[in-house]
Amino acid sequence: xxxxxxxxxxxxxxxxxxxxxxxxxxxxxxxxxxxxxxxxxxxxxxxxxxxxxxxxxxxxxxxxxxxxxxxxxxxxxxxxxxxxxxxxxxxxxxxxxxxxxxxxxxxxxxxxxxxxxx
Numbered sequence: 635x636x637x638x639x640x641x642x643x644x645x646x647x648x649x650x651x652x653x654x655x656x657x658x659x660x661x662x663x664x665x666x667x668x669x670x671x672x673x674x675x676x677x678x679x680x681x682x683x684x685x686x687x688x689x690x691x692x693x694x695x696x697x698x699x700x701x702x703x704x705x706x707x708x709x710x711x712x713x714x715x716x717x718x719x720x721x722x723x724x725x726x727x728x729x730x731x732x733x734x735x736x737x738x739x740x741x742x743x744x745x746x747x748x749x750x751x752x
Contacts, residue, residue: 641672643707644682652682656689663714664695672702674709686710695720 642659644652656673663671673690675682690699690712702709 640668640670641674643674644686645674645676645707647682649681649685652685653689656686657693660693660695660712660714664717667716669714669716670711671714672709672711674702674707677708683708683710 640659640663642655644655647655652675659671659673663669673686675686677683687699687710690696690710695715696712697715698713700711702711
């Protein structure tokens, strides 16, 4: 991953592809220890600009976002959290001896998680 570029350009992409590219960029940045990413979305009607900000704000791997210089073509930068700064998953539930009980316990844990958009 030494050729990893911490910048993507979303010009011409639909919302679904743009979202996938943003999430892939965040994942790769965190895996390589890259602390700052840049996403160029263009100026246009603001559809991609709004999408980018929504995706970044909802992602627990992102700590800060800001606007790129106007000369960059309309875009944002984001600060990616280090893997070591991410919360650890909950410990396995103890005492679950049936699949149904394990499923109930996992559901209880999931309801306590702070998920994006909740």
